[in-house]
Amino acid sequence: MKIEMKNIHKAFGANKVLTGVDFELRPGEVHALMGENGAGKSTLMNILTGLHQRDEGAIVINGEERSFSSPKEAEEGGIAFIHQELNIWPDMTVLENLFIGRERKNAFGLLKTKEMEKLAQEQFKELSVAIPLKQEAGLCSVGQRQMIEIAKALVTNAEVIIMDEPTAALTEREISKLFEVIEALRKQGVSIVYISHRMEEIFTICDRITVMRDGKTVDTKRIQETNFDEVVKKMVGRELEDRFPVRHSSHGEVVLEVRDFTRKGAFENISFSVRSGEIIGISGLMGAGRTEIVRAIFGLDRIDSGELYIDGKKEIIDSPNEAVKKGIGFITEDRKDEGLVLDFSIRENIALPSVQSFAPKGVIDQKNEQEFVEMLIQRLTIKTESAETSAKNLSGGNQQKVVLAKWIGTGPKVLILDEPTRGVDVGAKREIYSLMNELTDRGVAIVMVSSELPEILGMSDRILVVLEGKISGELVREEATQERIMTFATGGQ
Missing domain, CATH: 3.40.50.300 (P-loop containing nucleotide triphosphate hydrolases)
Structure with missing residues (x-):
């Protein structure tokens, strides 16, 4: 799936959040979307998936101008969004969370539980996740909830998956496995928008990078054509001399x-x-x-x-x-x-x-x-x-x-x-x-x-x-x- 977002504008009241953003996603690529908090990254993706409606601009999908009225419609159109703040229903089981709003039913409207369990187990196996499907999701750790969200997106057979800080709560082993899954999806032609503040991950897994600042697109480049310092400078509009300030620690009692x-x-x-x-x-x-x-x-x-x-x-x-x-x-x-x-x-x-x-x-x-x-x-x-x-x-x-x-x-x-x-x-x-x-x-x-x-x-x-x-x-x-x-x-x- 190829997506082009052209000259996108969005304001909430007097607050102009996006002012003429351009973004392109090619089939089968992992595209990093970076910028400081408040740069407009999540708003841009929320417009793509129908949570917000743009004020100006166009969204072109596979050569045809499109506009989704809701995230569910976007999902049905092949675009899944894994949000940074996880959308987990704590009182429901892991299985119920995976299929909420997309339950498999027979001709009489009864749930096809065995079929859903089989699909869920297949996705968990691919992610190397071991979470009991009948367990309440609220009992899962933050890292486990993140993996449930990723599995939920994979169950939909999405052509585009937007991942907003997907590794923020994952262990090194889980991150490594996620990267393997992303690589496999890329080979299948699935496109991924990868929003992360972890620079090391961007340079490990992504093909291209688009940097946003203050609601505008600053630049888009192939990942091999840029480096850490250049990306930081474009994000913040200034040099960031060191990642960590010098500590002059003086300890008391x-x-x-x-x-x-x-x-x-x-x-x-x-x-x-x-x-x-x-x-x-x-x-x-x-x-x-x-x-x-x-x-x-x-x-x-x-x-x-x-x-x-x-x-x-x-x-x-x-x-x-x-x-x-x-x-x-x-x-x-x-x-x-x-x-x-x-x-x-x-x-x-x-x-x-x-x-x-x-x-x-x-x-x-x-x-x-x-x-x-x-x-x-x-x-x-x-x-x-x-x-x-x-x-x-x-x-x-x-x-x-x-x-x-x-x-x-x-x-x-x-x-x-x-x-x-x-x-x-x-x-x-x-x-x-x-x-x-x-x-x-x-x-x-x-x-x-x-x-x-x-x-x-x-x-x-x-x-x-x-x-x-x-x-x-x-x-x-x-x-x-x-x-x-x-x-x-x-x-x-």
């Missing part, structure tokens, strides 16, 4: 200490400490127990045994409210379901954990709240027309900045960051890293979980590697390499 934390079936005998001004990176393969450990520290999940100390004092934290009172902030990996109230405004989201500080007499001081929120919006360069904009209308990267602002505003002693730059563009990543440095300069202790090894290596003062719920290794910054981390993560010596 131990702020947080965890002793023998155990939660049966998740992790066992976890012990570590973090000092003021220090960044501890927690690495390991997906499913190793990294997120479960930090959730327990924040009081989201109970522990079976273990002790926690803050400033040398033993504390019992059995709820997030208690964690916040003790000076701990937590930025979750799942910003959509756990990090934000999407229907709330930016102001309401940022002020939420600090609301009592604006209402000493039970009534919110709106002037102080507004000044506080505006200061954080400016400091984190959140792109928005107003603090009253709904969080759901922001790009993924700007949503992540709102989550950061929310917790920074509480003035935490310890800040836990679980995948802090997931789905965030290269320019915004740099801003987040600089902010992390500023926080540690002010004495905040940071615990960071990340699946991106360059991020772990670039920002951590010490690195803990988790394997099957246990700490399998600890490395200081100077001795850490990707190879050593992966050796510990896979059980090697």
Whole structure:
């Protein structure tokens, strides 16, 4: 399928999101679509698949001008969209999620369950996925949900698949398998639009790249004709000297200490400490127990045994409210379901954990709240027309900045960051890293979980590697390499 999008314009009210974008997708190619958060990438693909209607321009598919009125119509026309924010129904089974809206039925309208199970198993086998089809999808990890979404697109026999940050929550093994599947699809003539902020992936899997900036097309090139620095410069409109800012770490006293934390079936005998001004990176393969450990520290999940100390004092934290009172902030990996109230405004989201500080007499001081929120919006360069904009209308990267602002505003002693730059563009990543440095300069202790090894290596003062719920290794910054981390993560010596 060949797709040409010509001179596409789109505005939401007074906000011009796309101003004359051109994009071409050829049959059987993997085409990277890159740009900073808010550049218009997802909006362009939402117009292609009928979620939004263009204001101007034309969409030509196989030489014929087309316009889809809904994503379902686009899907029936051979175009599937795997969104960054996963569309999973948690109370339904994995099988039901795979075939929702496209159930196989017999002449009497009864479900052909065996046929659907066979098709699902074939796709899972191709993806090397082992998830019980009768399991509730809500019990699946973020990585498993991502693989369900990919399998869902493959079940439709789509001619074009749009993948928005498809590897953000996948392990290295899952990413490798996904690349094999993409290669097989390419050979079958399936076209793929690959939206990702992971530059290494773009240069590994893609044939061509289109860069967008501020709602415009900047350039389209064959991947062999460009390089990392050129792409970054086109994305951000400036040179980005280093991916990671220099860290001048100066550590104080131990702020947080965890002793023998155990939660049966998740992790066992976890012990570590973090000092003021220090960044501890927690690495390991997906499913190793990294997120479960930090959730327990924040009081989201109970522990079976273990002790926690803050400033040398033993504390019992059995709820997030208690964690916040003790000076701990937590930025979750799942910003959509756990990090934000999407229907709330930016102001309401940022002020939420600090609301009592604006209402000493039970009534919110709106002037102080507004000044506080505006200061954080400016400091984190959140792109928005107003603090009253709904969080759901922001790009993924700007949503992540709102989550950061929310917790920074509480003035935490310890800040836990679980995948802090997931789905965030290269320019915004740099801003987040600089902010992390500023926080540690002010004495905040940071615990960071990340699946991106360059991020772990670039920002951590010490690195803990988790394997099957246990700490399998600890490395200081100077001795850490990707190879050593992966050796510990896979059980090697």
